[in-house]
Amino acid sequence: MQVTEANSEVYVPPVKKSLPVVGDSWALFKHPHQYLLKQEKTYGRVFFSNVFFMNSLFMLEPDAVQFMLRNKDDIFAAAPVYNKLLGKLRSLTSMDFAPHRLHRRLLKPVFNRAALIGYVDQMNASMHVDAGGWEAEPNPSFYTLAEDVSRNIGASVFMGLEDHPDKDKVTQAMMALSDSASSIIRYPLPGNRWNKALKSHGYLQFFFQNLLNQYRHQGSQDRKDMLSVMLQSFEESGEAFTDTEIIDHIKLIVGAAHDTSVSATTTMMYFMIRYPEWQERLREQMLALDQASPDYAALDKLDLTRYVFQEALRILPPIQSIHRTAVKSFKFRGQIYPEGTELCTVPQFLHHLPEFWTEPYQFDPMRFAPGREEHKQHSCLWFPFSAGAHTCIGLQIAEMFSKLLMFHLLTRYRFKAVPGHDLSGYKKEFYGFGRFKNRLPVVIEKL
Ligand code: HEM
Helix, strand or coil, X not given: XXXXXXXXXXXXXXXXXXXXXXXXXXXXXXXXXXXXXXXXXXXXXXXXXXXXXXXXXXXXXXXXXXXXXXXXXXXXXXXXXXXXXXXXXXXXXXXXXXXXXXXXXXXXXXXXXXXXXXXXXXXXXHCCCCCCCHHHCCCCEHHHHHHHHHHHHHHHHHCCCCCCCCHHHHHHHHHHHHHHHHCXXXXXXXXXXXXHHHHHHHHHXXXXXXXXXXXXXXXXXXXXXXXXXXXXXXXXXXXXXXXXHHHXXXXXXXXXHHHHHHHHHHHHHHHHHHCHHHHHHHHHHHHHHCCCCCCHHHHHCCHHHHHHHHHXXXXXXXXXXXXXXXXXXXXXXXXXXXXXXXXXXXXXXXCCCCCCCCCCCCCCHHHHCCCCCHHHHCCCCCCCCCCHHHCCCCXXXXXXXXXXXXXXXXXXXXXXXXXXXXXXXXXXXXXXXXXXXXXXXEEEEEC
């Protein structure tokens, strides 16, 4: 139902007592799950709370999330919050409704089956898990390793820069842009993250403009990297797009892929060392493939790794909160809310709802297997990749990357916890891309 601003019934949200300006942000950032459980006891699963410096309508049950994210009447926009959050990283997240649908359509060839098959081959070639001497360190950080591998994949598979002399400089500039997403001070000061992001943005704009000119001049038809596939798709569409739009897309994709994939694989490894029997099960299935570098079809056979990936994302989803802003007033469960209402949902909370999940706090990958498939009870019950128009465009790549990294590691090494190291303290930042606060040191043994 659509409602106009003039409607006299416009709902005025109740003002919940909290600290001025910061509201409940601190409580939420410190112990997100406990905070939400406490709110739920008093207010239910749909309530207003002042966090993230604004009063947001929290939607914490599947039907409410579906209403917010499926967004069938184009009421809720993603751009207002993402523009604030991601600074100079602007592309799909800064678009909504018809222009967003058009760009998603143009990007389809970049994520279709043929393209994915090409990326798997390139990922295998770029996954140098035994390079860099990390295995010689006493207790190497898994997080650091995953970051190195992911940066390399970003440079080679996404941007096609494997042999380019500026590969490292471009990668560093990309990382500076992503870093700014978790920056508290959003103003350029000498040496701060925001300042570095602004400088990187200028450099990347210049670099990619030259690269696109070069690809056009030389022809990019034989290239299989993501940027080249994107260039071909946009040129073949016959629509008039600026190079800036293509550059913005590749910058967001590299940024959106990196921290999230590193976070997902680190969580997987965390569970692999906590539950060594699962590590053995995955290894056994991987070795049974009898391939040094699994191709696209072979990856599909690694169902146990997929269940571990799904379970890791259920328990600790890399993106902790998803936001929308109402661009018109709307009616939900008999209440009318004004234009400008901020909405927020927290996948991790729904991923633990006791009436849907068996023993929600237990690590149990088989809950995703045929016969149980607990996640299929509702389309917005398990949604680490969001839902609706802004659903993660790279979700298949995320799964491919995670399976490949696990494959190349588990078929070479056995991973164990560092003796005496407390594994219970693994927490993520609630904001930005949910980076790990602890870099997961591990003990490795060559097989
Ligand atoms: C485990 C890894 C990943 C997780 C958990 C994840 C999660 C998400 C989520 C939750 C959103 C939507 C936010 C919203 O609805 O507001 C999103 C959007 C997006 N993701 Fe991912 N992502 C992952 C990996 C990737 C990868 C590998 C890529 C690219 C290769 C990627 C590219 C994007 C892009 C471009 C968007 C914006 C889509 C749009 O606004 O239409 N992500 N991701």
